[in-house]
Amino acid sequence: MTDGLRIAFVGNALPRRCGIATFTCDLELAMRHLPEVAQTAIIAMCDPGGQYAFPPQVRWSVAQDDRGGYLAAADFINTQGYDVVCLQHEFGIYGGGAGEYILDLIAAVDAPLVTTLHTVLDQPNDGQRRVIEAIIAASARVVVMARKGRRILIDQYGADPAKILVIPHGIPEVPLVLPQYAKEKLGFAHHRIILTFGLISPNKGIETMIEAMLVVLAMVPDALYVVMGATHPALLRADGEAYRESLRAKVTTLGLDGHVVFIDRFVERPELLDHIAMCDVYVTPYLVESQMTSGTLAYSHGLGRPVVSTPYWHAAELLEDGSGLLVPFADPDRLGLAVADLLTDDEARLAMGRKAYVASRAMTWANTASRYGEAFQTVRRPVALTLPPVDLSHLAVMCDDTGLFQHAVFAVPDRHHGYCIDDNARALLLCCTLGATAASRPLIEKLRPRFAAFLQHGWNPDNGRFRNFLGYDRRWLEETGSEDSHGRTLWALGRCARYREGGVMAPWASALFASALHAVAGFTSPRAWAFTLLGLADYCLAHPRDHAAMHIRLDLGERLHQQLLACETGEWVWFEDRLTYDNARLCEALIITGKAVGRDDWTQAGLRALRWLIELQTAPAGYFRPVGSHGFLLVSRAAPMPFDQQPIEACATVAACIAAMSVDASRSWLAEAHKAFAWFTGANDLGLSLIDPLDGSCRDGLHPDRANENRGAESLLAYLLALADMEQANPAHRPIQPEPDILTSSPIQNLLS
Template identity: 45%
Template sequence: MLQDKSFAVETEVSDLSQILSHPSLAPTTLRRIAVMGNFPPRQCGLATFTRDIYKCLHKALPQARCDVIAMDDRAEAYEYPPEVTKHIAQDDVAAYRKLADDLNAADTQVLFLQHEFGIYGGPAGAHLLECLDRVTMPVVTTLHTVLENPNDEQRRVMEALIRRSSTLITMAHKGADILKRVYDVPSEQIEVVLHGAPERPLVDSSLFKGPLNVEGRQTLSTFGLLSPNKGIETVIEALPEISRRCPDVIYMVVGATHPNLIAHEGEAYRDRLKQMAADLGVDAHITFINKYLSDDDLIDILQATDVYVTPYLTETQITSGTLSYALAVGKPVVSAPYWHAVEALADGVGVVCPFRDSDAFAKAIIGLLTDDEARAAMSARAYHYALPSRWSAVAASYIRRAEADLDHPVTAAAVKAFALCPAPSWRAVERLSDDCGMAQHGRYRLPDRAHGYCADDNARALMLMARQSKLTALDERKVDMAYRYAAFMNHAWQGERFRNFMSFSRQWLDEGGSDDCCARSFEALIEVVRSNLPADLKLWAKELAQRVLPHVMEWTSNRSRAVLLRALDGALGHVGDAAGLTALIARIAAQLHGAYRDWSSADGHSWFETALSYDNARLPEGLLIAGVRLNDAAMTTDALSALTWLMDRQTASGHLRPIPTQWFDTNPDTPAQTHPLFDQQALEAQATLEACLTAARLTGDAKWTAEAHKAYGWFLGQNDHGLSLITDDGGCYDGLTPHGVNENQGAESVLAWHLGWSALKAAN
């Protein structure tokens, strides 16, 4: 490595200490921070960036403890340097949860997170959310990629990341624009901080050429891990013309081959480039430096460069560390028009050429190599442009933003604010439906006709249509589906109660459904009356609800009472008279509250029954609705106590563990860890989600918002297996088994996912 290279050329650039314009840091309260990302010796640009962020923060905050968390992408850990205090396997879900606990326990004030798709485990890196769901400190997230057209999984993770980050740092204004335009991120949450770069004086390139054996030659260079997306072919194709006009030119391709490429094909790609150069007769004008170089050695090569070239092949690169380094040492740049280059090289800072246009690259490079005055002027402009990217300036920006975030303490509830994924596809709902109604069960994705239909699921399907109509205008096909489910429910009513089970041959298999089925069917009618479905459908629902109403006191199970309380509260102002409905609410609520008083005890059993079963969260939800409606403080307090008690038993390691079927009708006061974990069903997650949303709405307590999000996360993979239960076509697996997901997709599960999403959407 060259030493003592402080030979400044005579340009408009003055001493570096006089140029750096970033304000010095005020006294800081930061005493414990953490930095998370990849880290050397892992070979990738993000690892280098994380190391440099750590170094500049550590230098700027000498009094602070800085923990470094590195991600492992292989079974054996890397031989990390001492500054790495923890490393976790990217696919180990439990490790993310443990990390959050450790950061919280250490009183970490700020987590500086590096985010790139592909370095965290789970679908689109969703495992990272297992940590972010649990940390209670501000999270300052540096986005190394901002996708303009994400797929569903990427959008889901990105929106969750946005909601959990106090600040989003992007290294280009284009990234800020995408965040605002595509993800609706407010400007005040975004900070644009240039990619960091070293602090070196602007010097003549000839001072560095001797040790590289290129003295007296005109030098081009491209550096970074070698892979096909770098577009090296574009410059090789330009070399015949460049070398004809500039016979002493040498193109240095600097960097080891990308480890992923090595794993698949070894050095075949590099060999193809060499052969291409030989075929074009320019092999004497190109040299490959196949090493993973230290920063100092790399910058030496950059300072020996006359023109730096980035001929990348795609526009969607929001930041380039190599471009940032080249500009920081004042290199004239000729580049393809990827996002970072278009922004950074504007106003004469560099030259932008079309993708894969070797003629344009040749013309631009020749123009700079043959005009010393133009090259020197561009060098000065590049150096001035990059002054804010010096690592000391970057550290100042990060610390100032973190200090500002500390002025707004982050609670667990705030961190766990809703992060809705895109609306589920309707294909799964349509697949399970025919001209009779919705099939009850699925065999994998197929409707299982052997089990026919049930009013329970058709009532839920009708509720979904009613709720969706209030969120968005339904197209003609969905309205037709609503009529179909309504027709099923109309046929199910037998004068005193609803029948439930129907065979595929359309024969009723019972004389009357359970109390729970009847209450749920009545609630579906009320939902339709309050919906934006067609007027005649609402009129039908109102007329049938008025016929059903005199029978509701006959349904006496605790769950039917709870569902009726929600339905009757919703009926006020729409069906029946207010006084009569309020009297019904009072009578039913007294019965449900009586069950709670009978079975709850001073030793901590805060429940309505001796055991837990299915749809448990409906019980406290119904009682809470009634307590608030009747202004009954005791009823409201007991409802919230019961919901809190239930959530304690449904929470494990910070995520939802719905009461599994193997736990039904057993002693719920036994510690959760000793109970069977499976099977866990989507219905429980939906009921929990909706009950917690109701508690948040009626009490204004943000902790219930966090609990609702916990239930929502169960569908997305925040569960005991770390597996998502939802599918791209809007389906939902029938729960979690000891071995993974239950591959069947029945109506109850599919509708639980859609109804849960709709409830969250309405709450947002």
């Protein structure tokens, strides 16, 4: 398991009076209570003239217009060694044109950056666009609070969809209560209360609701509109209280004195929650559509208050399920009628409040923090991982003079099920991957010819296919194995063909590979295509002038790419309508092949699918959670089941992430590989290691309540192959072998020459 996360939050902080300050402090508090978080700190911005008695969690502060202060803050973050920096971005809280000073801090910090965009402009000016594009480029993840924000970032800013997360605004976890108790506590017991709260400024549309009170009072004479909140500090500095006074004058002009109450102060959370609890209807009559986030709306909705709002972006999404009412912008008559209808229909009003409360449970701060924690864990740079030593003791136990047994009862080989070419091919692949670097070289030299002989014996020249299952009585149980087992055998032969330490085995493997390759042209299994492509990656390096092999390579790569394009949608980025076994091998094959033959569209498609798969296979707490085998027969595009978890998925994910490292610098793929490998050693749903340190055996998987104590060939080889891949990913580790001297140009150039 990795050490606890250390997170630095950059933004505003209480007691500064603004929504960003409230959000930052709420998020920091919620994150601080997660078990996987070890330490948090806030780096707080100070507006001109602002001096604040910050709480202890604020470890550093920056004067907004002091450009040097941003670099000093970055130096503090780097010196303290935080794992992740979480930036809260809003135009106006950072110095320079369009807040560009924050880019200095971003460029100087060492830790990965996760940015929450509180405003997403669909029509930015040049300066705003430049700043947002720079922030997106520097961020490992970008969080928005509404789907509309994600769409704008993709369409208007060209952001990578894989980077963007939609995490709704957090809300307090409080019980659903009727308003009467809070009304009595606050002195409003004899009124129907309509509430608007937050920092007061002209874009909030308060004038509209004041005018709407004429309609409301005609139907509900005891209605009272409460406007709670201080004037926005920026407006206060520029114009004083002129705007608030204009609202008071409007109330008097319309004869509404006694029906509109102003509470002119910034209230702390307990008082705020009391005032929300007392209202019968909450109103956000904002004047413009392009309001991406409203904390006041989120809080009121989360406390189960019926909401009437204009259809700005956040409200339109939050209330689309009927948990509130939407009315046109700047239309006091429609607004007044909607509010009055709710105030006069107790059953409808209370039902709407209950619906809002239930719908918002996923947005409590604890749940919001978990979503952020998942994002932080995904981008966190890996803590140094000590790899176990390669121990082939159990591999030796699982073999006889024929080959590798399929299954075991506990750690004892199970002769009843005999052998299969799938496992013996994987075993040959392992021997050629470990090679001369392994401490167990004598055993490898002894076993490698045995596995090769099994593959040769499995070859059926009459039909050009490999058999798969062999009984313990040495009789084949079939004349033709599966397409997948054929592809996996080609993968092992391709690796062996490139393996110089094998002596005469390389020519043998090359000849058998060439004979068996042609059958793949008629295959329909995407995994068989992928396994064959992985074999071709090695074979084509050893035989760069085999034009027939190159033609098949290009054909299979195009098939796999087209398979993804045919199946993927915005929400389902995969090659098939369901996820089954060895999933990440499809991504690995497309990435490696695209890189080798110069097809960037294939490489990018493989990365796109791998990003999607990684997100799907990451538990909320950030550890690896592979697709469970119980989900293999699910209906099309259903969410995968979490159990039973198989070692083969962790192995495939390790390999795919290592392949991605060589072509994509936009995220830490090595960290993802570490996370998948750590599944073997205990970073999983049960916190159980699947590895027995006494013999290097690997348990066959995770059930919901225990590990499977049987230790068969597939699980053992999955672990050993993943371990070999992790060792190869270490920059200090010597590669399998240098590229052949004959290879002086790309495979495609060789093909065309």
